[in-house]
Each structure stands twice: as C-alpha cells, then as structure tokens.
Amino acid sequence: MPQNADNILDHENLFRQPEYVELFENKKRDFEFGHPVDKVKEIVEWTKTKDYQEKNFARDSLTVNPAKACQPLGAVFVANGFARTLSFVHGSQGCVAYYRSHFSRHFKEPTSCVSSSMTEDAAVFGGLNNMVDGLANTHSLYKPDMIAVSTTCMAEVIGDDLNAFIKTAKEKGSVPMDYDVPFAHTPAFVGSHITGYDNALLGILKHFWDGKADTAPKLERVPNESINFIGGFDGFVVGNMPEIRRIFKTMGIEHTLLCDPSDNWNTPTDGTYRMYDGGTTKQQVAEALNAKATIVFQQFSAEKTAKLIAEHGQEVVALNHPMGVAGTDQFLMALSRISGKPIPAELELERGRLVDAIADSQAHLHGKKYALYGDPDLMLGLTQFLLELGAEPTHVLSTNGDDKWAAKVQALFDASPFGKNCKVYPKRDLWHMRSLLFTEPVDFLIGNTYGKYLERDTGTPLIRLVFPIFDRHHYHRMPIWGYEGAMRVLVMLLDEFFESLDANTIIPGKTDYSYDIIR
Amino acid sequence: MGAPLNEKLQDVFSEPGCDKNQGKSDKERKKGCTKQLSPGAAAGGCAFDGAKIALQPIVDVAHLVHGPIACEGNSWDNRHALSSGATTYRTGFTTDISELDVIYGGEKRLYKAIKEIIDKYDPPAVFVYQTCVTALIGDDIEVVCKAAAKKFGKPVIPVNSPGFAGVKNLGNKLGGEALLDYVIGTAEPEYTTPYDINIIGEYNLSGELWQVKPLLDAMGVRVLACISGDARYQEVAYSHRAKAAMMVCSKAMINISRKMEERYGIPFFEGSFYGIGDVSDSLREIARLLVQQGAPDDIIARTEALIAAEEARAWARLEPYKARLKGKRVLLITGGVKSWSVVAALQEVGIEIVGTSVKKSTKEDKEKIKEIMGDEAHMIDDMPPREMYKMLKEARADIMLSGGRSQFVALKAKMPWLDINQERHHAFAGYEGMVKLVQELDKTLYNPVWDQVRLPAPWDVAAA
Numbered sequence: 016m017p018q019n020a021d022n023i024l025d026h027e028n029l030f031r032q033p034e035y036v037e038l039f040e041n042k043k044r045d046f047e048f049g050h051p052v053d054k055v056k057e058i059v060e061w062t063k064t065k066d067y068q069e070k071n072f073a074r075d076s077l078t079v080n081p082a083k084a085c086q087p088l089g090a091v092f093v094a095n096g097f098a099r100t101l102s103f104v105h106g107s108q109g110c111v112a113y114y115r116s117h118f119s120r121h122f123k124e125p126t127s128c129v130s131s132s133m134t135e136d137a138a139v140f141g142g143l144n145n146m147v148d149g150l151a152n153t154h155s156l157y158k159p160d161m162i163a164v165s166t167t168c169m170a171e172v173i174g175d176d177l178n179a180f181i182k183t184a185k186e187k188g189s190v191p192m193d194y195d196v197p198f199a200h201t202p203a204f205v206g207s208h209i210t211g212y213d214n215a216l217l218g219i220l221k222h223f224w225d226g227k228a229d230t231a232p233k234l235e236r237v238p239n240e241s242i243n244f245i246g247g248f249d250g251f252v253v254g255n256m257p258e259i260r261r262i263f264k265t266m267g268i269e270h271t272l273l274c275d276p277s278d279n280w281n282t283p284t285d286g287t288y289r290m291y292d293g294g295t296t297k298q299q300v301a302e303a304l305n306a307k308a309t310i311v312f313q314q315f316s317a318e319k320t321a322k323l324i325a326e327h328g329q330e331v332v333a334l335n336h337p338m339g340v341a342g343t344d345q346f347l348m349a350l351s352r353i354s355g356k357p358i359p360a361e362l363e364l365e366r367g368r369l370v371d372a373i374a375d376s377q378a379h380l381h382g383k384k385y386a387l388y389g390d391p392d393l394m395l396g397l398t399q400f401l402l403e404l405g406a407e408p409t410h411v412l413s414t415n416g417d418d419k420w421a422a423k424v425q426a427l428f429d430a431s432p433f434g435k436n437c438k439v440y441p442k443r444d445l446w447h448m449r450s451l452l453f454t455e456p457v458d459f460l461i462g463n464t465y466g467k468y469l470e471r472d473t474g475t476p477l478i479r480l481v482f483p484i485f486d487r488h489h490y491h492r493m494p495i496w497g498y499e500g501a502m503r504v505l506v507m508l509l510d511e512f513f514e515s516l517d518a519n520t521i522i523p524g525k526t527d528y529s530y531d532i533i534r
Numbered sequence: 535m536g537a538p539l540n541e542k543l544q545d546v547f548s549e550p551g552c553d554k555n556q557g558k559s560d561k562e563r564k565k566g567c568t569k570q571l572s573p574g575a576a577a578g579g580c581a582f583d584g585a586k587i588a589l590q591p592i593v594d595v596a597h598l599v600h601g602p603i604a605c606e607g608n609s610w611d612n613r614h615a616l617s618s619g620a621t622t623y624r625t626g627f628t629t630d631i632s633e634l635d636v637i638y639g640g641e642k643r644l645y646k647a648i649k650e651i652i653d654k655y656d657p658p659a660v661f662v663y664q665t666c667v668t669a670l671i672g673d674d675i676e677v678v679c680k681a682a683a684k685k686f687g688k689p690v691i692p693v694n695s696p697g698f699a700g701v702k703n704l705g706n707k708l709g710g711e712a713l714l715d716y717v718i719g720t721a722e723p724e725y726t727t728p729y730d731i732n733i734i735g736e737y738n739l740s741g742e743l744w745q746v747k748p749l750l751d752a753m754g755v756r757v758l759a760c761i762s763g764d765a766r767y768q769e770v771a772y773s774h775r776a777k778a779a780m781m782v783c784s785k786a787m788i789n790i791s792r793k794m795e796e797r798y799g800i801p802f803f804e805g806s807f808y809g810i811g812d813v814s815d816s817l818r819e820i821a822r823l824l825v826q827q828g829a830p831d832d833i834i835a836r837t838e839a840l841i842a843a844e845e846a847r848a849w850a851r852l853e854p855y856k857a858r859l860k861g862k863r864v865l866l867i868t869g870g871v872k873s874w875s876v877v878a879a880l881q882e883v884g885i886e887i888v889g890t891s892v893k894k895s896t897k898e899d900k901e902k903i904k905e906i907m908g909d910e911a912h913m914i915d916d917m918p919p920r921e922m923y924k925m926l927k928e929a930r931a932d933i934m935l936s937g938g939r940s941q942f943v944a945l946k947a948k949m950p951w952l953d954i955n956q957e958r959h960h961a962f963a964g965y966e967g968m969v970k971l972v973q974e975l976d977k978t979l980y981n982p983v984w985d986q987v988r989l990p991a992p993w994d995v996a997a998a
Contacts (some may be wrong), residue, residue, distance in 0.1 A: 344992050351993060358993050370986050374945050377981045378952075378959075378974075405981040431982065528616040528741070534959070 106167025247313025250482025584705020
C-alpha cells in the first residue's frame with residue numbers, strides 16, 4: 016500500500032508512488048486512446064509558433080481564458096463597501112455562489128450576499144414573486160440597514176424591471192416603504208465587473224441624491240470643503256483604502272470614501288462574527304453630494320458614476336490608477352489643488368524614500384521586459400510605473416479594455432524611450448497572451464492567479480498584482496497605492512527578479528558560480 | 535605581536551618593488567606603507583580582511599578564520615570571486631572563539647577545528663587566518679599549523695595578518711607572503727610548456743578571468759596559475775615553473791611578483807585587462823616576455839592577428855554607444871590599477887573623466903594617470919564621504935563609478951552610480967568586458983529614475 020498510518024503522504028507525493036503510476040498508465044493505455052505522444056508534442060510545439068499566433072489572433076468568436084469577470088461581481092463588491100448593506104442579486108442563485116467564492120478565495124474572508132433564487136417558473140412568469148419574497152426574507156433574516164439589488168443575466172433576459180418590482184415588493188410589505196433599496200441592472204453580457212461596479216455605485220448615489228425612486232424629495236447640494244474618493248474595483252482594497260484614508264488625514268482634508276469594503280473584508284478573529292463591518296454610511300452618501308469634488312481613482316471603473324457626479328455640480332478628477340512616483344505625485348497634487356492645502360513634509364519624505372529605493376535597485380529592473388494583463392486602469396498605472404523604473408512593458412493586454420483605453424496606453428509608451436518596442440492589446444484574452452509569450456518572450460509576467468498556467472507553459476515568472484489572487488495569501492492586505500504602496504510593488508518586482516536569478520544559478524557545481532550572497 | 539609578524543611587516547614595508555616605499559626615509563618606512571589611520575574617522579578594511587580577500591579566491595582549500603565570530607561572520611562569501619569547480623572556499627569556517635578561549639587560549643580549539651575540517655571536507659589544504667583577538671591572547675597559529683600539518687599530512691598554512699597590523703592593502707601583501715613562505719614552490723607541474731604564465735593579482739571577480747582566458751587560449755598561452763582567482767591549491771604550489779608573469783592589481787600583490795622574479799627568475803610586467811588598448815598592450819607584453827624567455831617567436835604574429843580581429847569587433851560593438859556617451863562626465867572613486875586602467879577605457883568612447891581617486895594608487899599609478907589624462911588630471915587623494923557628497927552635489931559629474939560603499943552616498947547626492955568593485959554583477963575585463971562596461975554605463979546613465987532623483991517634487995517646482 017502506498018499509504019500507511021505512520022507516514023501519510025500528501026497529494027503531491029502520494030500519486031507518484033509506483034502503484035498509482037501504474038494505475039494511471041493503464042488507464043491511459045486501456046481506456047483513453049488519446050493521440051500518439053509524438054503527435055501531441057508536435058501540436059504543442061506548433062502552438063508556440065508565429066503561424067499559430069496568426070490563427071490565434073484571427074479568432075473572432077471564441078474567448079479562451081478571459082481576464083475579466085461579470086458585472087454582478089462588481090456590484091457585489093460595491094454593496095460590500097457600504098455600512099450594514101446586504102448585496103441582493105436578483106436572478107439565479109448559482110451565479111451568486113460564484114461571486115461569494117471568488118471574493119472569499121481572494122480576501123480569505125466570508126462574503127455575504129443573497130440571491131432571489133429564480134427557478135424555471137420564475138423564468139416563465141417573471142421574477143416578481145422571488146423579489147417580493149426575497150426582500151422580505153433578507154430583511155427579516157439578516158437585518159441590514161440597506162439592501163443593494165443587482166441582477167444576473169437570467170433576470171435581464173426576461174426583462175424584469177427592478178424599479179417596478181421593488182416598488183411592488185414594498186407595497187406588499189416585504190420591507191418598509193421608506194427602507195432603502197438602491198438597485199442597478201447589471202447584465203453579464205454587457206461589459207465586465209468594472210461596468211458592474213460603475214452601475215451599482217451609480218444606483219446607490221442616484222437613490223440617495225435623486226429622491227429615492229420618487230419616494231422622497233431630491234437633495235439640494237450645499238457645497239462644502241469635503242472631497243469624495245471613489246477607488247474603483249480593486250483587489251488590493253483592504254490595503255489600499257487605509258492608505259488613502261491616511262493620506263487624506265495627513266493632508267488634513269475632510270473626505271468621504273464612497274464604497275469602502277476594506278473593513279468588511281478584513282474582520283478580526285476575536286470570537287465575534289461580523290456580518291457587516293465598516294463601510295460608507297447612508298448619511299455619508301447623502302452628504303457626499305455637498306462635496307467640493309470627487310476623485311475617481313479608476314476612470315474606467317466609474318465612467319457613468321463620474322458623469323452623474325459632474326451633473327450634480329461637483330468637479331470630478333478622473334485618474335487611471337495612478338501609482339509609482341509620478342502617478343502618486345499626480346494624485347497628491349490633485350488633492351492639494353482642490354483642497355488648497357499643501358502636501359505635507361511627511362508625504363514628501365515618503366516620496367524621497369521611494370525614489371531612493373528605486374535608485375538603489377535601478378540596475379536590476381532596467382530594461383527588463385514585462386507582459387501584463389488585467390483591468391484597464393490597473394494596466395495604465397502599472398505601465399506608467401514600469402516605464403518610470405526603466406523597465407519595458409512589452410505586452411499590455413486587457414480583456415475588458417477598449418480602443419479608447421488602448422490609445423491611452425499607447426500615449427504612455429510614446430512618452431518614454433522605454434515604451435518604444437511595447438504594444439497594447441485591447442479586448443484580448445490569456446490565450447492570445449500565451450502566443451505572445453512564445454513568439455516575443457519577456458522576462459516577467461504580471462497578472463493574477465490564472466497566469467500560473469502561462470508561467471508553467473512559457474516559463475515566464477509570474478508576479479501576482481492583479482485580482483483574483485487565489486494561490487497566494489494576504490497580498491491584498493498590503494497597499495499598492497501611494498508612495499508606500501509603490502514601495503510594495505517595487506519589492507514584489509525585485510523579489511521575483513532575485514528569485515529567478517537564484518533559481519537560475521542554484522545547481523551545485525554547474526550554475527552556482529553565480530549563486531551569490533549579495534545581489 | 536610576536537617577533538615573526540614584526541619581521542614580516544618590516545619586510546613588506548621595505549618592498550623594493552614599490553617606488554613609494556623606496557622614496558621614504560628608513561624611519562618613515564618603518565611606520566608602514568599607508569597613512570596612519572586617524573582614530574574617530576571612518577576607515578576601510580583591516581589587514582585580516584586584506585589577507586582574506588587576497589587568498590579566498592583559491593577555491594579548493596578551506597579558509598579557516600581563527601577568531602571570534604565577527605571576522606568570518608561578517609565576511610564570508612561576499613566577493614563574487616567565481617569558481618569553475620570546487621566551492622569549498624565559499625563555506626565559512628571559523629573557530630568562533632568564546633570567552634573561555636580568550637582566558638585559556640584558543641590553540642586547542644584551532645587544532646581541533648583543523649582536524650574536523652580535514653575529517654569532513656578533506657581539502658587539499660587548510661588556510662588558517664589570525665585575527666586581532668587570537669593574536670592578542672598570544673595564540674601561535676604558526677606552531678599549531680605546523681603541528682597539524684605534521685599530524686594530518688596535509689598543508690596547513692598560517693596566514694598571520696591580524697586586523698590591528700594595519701590596513702587592507704597591507705593584509706593583501708601579508709596574504710601574499712603566506713603563499714611565498716608556505717605554498718609556492720612546494721609542488722611540480724605534470725609538464726611545462728614555453729607558453730606558461732602566471733597571472734598575479736587577478737581574483738576572477740564576477741568571472742573576469744574567464745573573459746580573458748579565451749584570448750590567452752587563442753594565443754596558445756597556458757595560465758599555469760592565477761593568483762588567486764579561480765585557483766586550485768596545486769596550481770599555486772607549482773606556479774614557480776611559469777616562464778613569465780603578469781601582475782594585474784598593482785598594489786596588492788607586488789611582493790609576490792617581485793619575489794618570484796627574485797627567487798625563480800620569472801620576469802613580470804604590470805598590465806591591465808580593463809579597456810581595449812590596455813588589453814591589447816597586455817597581450818602583446820605577454821607574448822614579448824614569453825619570446826624573451828625562449829618561446830618560438832611566431833606567437834607575436836598570432837597575437838597581433840588576434841588583437842586586430844578582437845579590437846575591430848569590440849569597436850564595432852561600441853560604436854552605437856559613442857553618440858550617447860560623448861561628453862558625459864565621470865567621477866571615478868576606486869583605487870589601484872583601476873584608477874587609470876578604467877580611465878583609458880572610458881576615454882575610448884568619448885567620456886570625460888572629471889576626477890579619479892588615488893587613495894589606494896601607487897606612484898606608478900599616479901604617473902600613468904598623468905600620462906593618460908594630462909596635467910589637468912584631477913586626482914583625489916582621499917575623499918571623505920562629505921567631500922564626495924559635495925562634489926557630486928555640485929553636479930560636476932554625470933555619474934560616479936565606485937565600489938558598493940560609496941554607492942549610497944552617491945544616491946543621496948542624486949548621482950547615478952555604477953558598481954565597478956567586487957560586489958558588481960557584471961564582469962568588465964577583456965574586450966568583452968569593455969563592451970559590457972559601456973553597456974552598463976549607458977543603461978545607468980539613461981535610467982529614468984535619475985530624472986526623478988534630480989527633480990524636486992513637482993509641487994515644489996510649481997511653488998518656486
């Protein structure tokens with residue numbers, strides 16, 4: 016027996032025992048009848064060629080290994096950023112299970128979210144009853160202060176009208192008439208999770224500012240000196256939001272973070288289960304209307320929301336995930352300009368330290384080639400930072416980035432000598448990336464957990480800086496924004512460089528002549 | 535300090551091969567070859583460190599440091615001296631003496647440590663390094679080594695260069711003395727050829743020797759021994775059978791070169807593998823010396839052909855950088871042979887040298903600098919970090935080339951910096967190395983972070 020009680024083998028070793036090896040071989044030979052090994056090898060080799068790449072890039076219907084998720088995922092993210100708010104997804108419950116597991120695997124935290132659990136009869140007769148029952152149950156079971164409704168495709172295809180449904184549900188007594196149920200239509204067949212983020216946040220702001228679906232007077236804007244901050248969909252939100260709060264505080268600026276899930280996804284283990292923790296309160300949302308301006312940290316994550324805010328008379332500063340030295344400079348200077356407050360010495364000191372750290376390590380990242388994929392704004396921020404380091408973001412790919420985004424990336428390339436040989440790939444997937452990594456190899460890949468298959472196939476070391484990260488723990492707890500965050504990103508880039516160098520020089524007596532103590 | 539060490543010091547101080555020493559009065563000479571250290575001022579490494587770095591590149595021996603943990607604990611395996619085979623030299627061996635050893639003496643522990651090394655590792659030899667503490671308590675490593683060598687039938691070499699004896703450079707020489715006293719001439723090579731040479735004072739840092747060796751191979755020259763880069767104990771032991779020698783790092787091992795000439799009649803010249811012209815000159819000189827020593831003279835034509843081909847190839851590869859590097863001003867903070875050999879190399883691609891440090895350079899080094907840079911040569915004798923900072927701050931240079939310790943001063947003065955000392959990651963020797971140096975220089979100068987480093991925060995600009 017390969018397994019015995021005295022020495023239990025874990026999976027990665029158990030199946031290497033002779034009994035299993037034989038079993039697998041027999042199965043392959045007697046039951047699978049696959050293609051000959053040589054043929055498989057030949058095709059694998061062919062997938063690495065330019066010829067294959069051309070065919071790959073000519074794909075017009077099939078998406079293989081997408082680097083994006085669906086709208087409701089973004090909507091659930093938003094709901095999690097408001098105080099005592101429960102995310103309610105109108106549609107099939109299977110989708111909702113995905114969102115919960117997706118977030119829980121990434122943040123290592125429970126993620127509360129309910130669904131109206133539509134079934135076959137709902138698909139035929141409409142989901143009104145599910146909405147009525149669903150809101151009633153949610154309200155009585157979980158006692159949230161607010162229920163934020165979004166939709167799955169199922170509800171969208173049959174055309175359920177959320178506004179009318181919620182009204183009817185209230186009339187039927189599911190929840191009190193004056194209970195807050197903001198909503199957003201978030202069909203997965205339009206856009207991606209960043210679109211869902213935008214729609215859900217828009218729904219909440221509209222609800223509170225524009226008369227709560229005609230049940231209350233619209234709010235009048237009385238401008239004050241406060242500044243709103245919208246982060247956008249962000250896998251590092253748990254680390255980033257406290258950093259943003261600290262920056263505002265250091266500068267002495269009154270502020271409101273519109274959608275802040277950093278506490279909800281970072282609850283302590285102290286014996287108390289917190290179904291809701293932290294987040295933006297309803298009162299703060301209402302008062303945010305009066306702010307002097309709103310900073311949208313990720314433009315492509317909040318396009319419609321930004322428009323709504325501007326229409327209400329605020330200045331909106333839309334940024335593209337600014338990071339690194341120049342990026343953070345841009346963010347702080349925007350804050351300083353709007354608030355009229357100087358950038359304090361404390362932050363300038365952090366800036367100096369970051370510049371110092373970059374200079375200390377410049378020789379190692381200079382000229383290194385990177386392939387990166389992920390959400391459009393994050394790609395812009397990373398591209399800018401890499402160029403700043405003298406690295407070359409050779410392939411910048413985004414499944415949910417459009418041509419407008421591509422033009423912005425190209426503009427960054429054009430502004431730096433290091434961008435000369437770099438290319439941007441809008442609306443492409445990870446299988447396209449696979450071809451690129453074979454035909455035009457790079458030194459490092461920046462992506463999410465799904466990038467590990469690319470790492471395995473192409474031998475390109477992966478740096479995990481993109482949501483979701485399932486196979487490494489706690490990265491999301493550290494900020495990647497601000498000068499402090501840039502330091503973290505710098506260290507991650509350097510770590511991977513040094514790890515690769517060590518791995519490449521580690522064979523005793525063969526390559527270890529460069530296996531050095533000092534790097 | 536025991537009598538033998540005192541004698542050794544006087545011997546090294548009066549090194550006749552060193553002009554600087556010869557220019558001194560007897561009294562001055564007794565004081566030593568470098569300026570006395572001023573207490574309270576930051577200083578470089580000690581004599582122990584000097585001996586250790588000079589000998590550590592001998593790759594197959596065990597280097598055992600007899601002393602408290604500080605000496606080996608802070609220094610093991612930190613020089614990027616590369617090996618093509620054995621890696622014993624990268625293992626840190628120390629007696630790590632304790633309080634009780636200080637009271638009762640550490641000789642027994644040392645003897646046992648030598649035994650354990652021989653039992654476990656069986657290296658061709660053990661080098662035992664004296665340190666301040668063990669010297670002060672009177673441990674006689676020479677006697678222990680002698681006894682151990684006899685008992686175990688294996689060379690056990692005492693390196694008597696405790697830290698307090700003086701500075702690093704002195705230690706280099708004392709390390710050399712240990713080789714002269716105990717190693718060189720103790721074995722015979724299997725065979726000799728008319729083309730056997732020694733390379734002295736080359737440590738194969740980042741594999742520089744390997745950039746040069748293919749050139750020597752092409753000339754048909756055999757490196758009988760390199761002292762001490764990528765060296766095997768046996769090679770050093772039979773190095774006295776070489777026909778000629780090249781001395782690379784002028785100050786460090788002049789005593790080895792001169793004494794081998796004196797004892798075994800091996801003529802030597804001082805050369806450099808940095809810079810295209812210097813590499814060619816060195817190859818020519820090797821060929822000339824070998825012919826002078828009786829080698830067939832067709833080697834001269836062979837060498838010229840090799841030089842012509844390699845120079846053309848290197849120049850072609852440097853061409854694209856010339857336009858980008860022309861007129862860039864470089865400040866060189868290094869020492870010894872590099873103070874002039876790198877100058878010539880950089881001038882070849884149109885770089886201007888605004889200053890070069892001569893702290894660790896000999897009189898010949900300084901003469902060479904004058905020759906290469908003209909009378910306006912800005913020689914910086916000894917530059918404390920504050921002065922260095924000031925000079926960099928005033929932006930009289932575009933980049934500084936130096937060792938790791940000065941790097942961080944340069945950065946604070948917003949100055950690009952390129953490592954050309956032992957901790958560097960690229961080899962700069964030979965034709966290949968010169969191309970690499972220029973590439974690295976270009977990369978460093980054009981890294982975008984320097985714009986960032988030199989500009990104030992943008993909000994400060996707006997305010998000004």
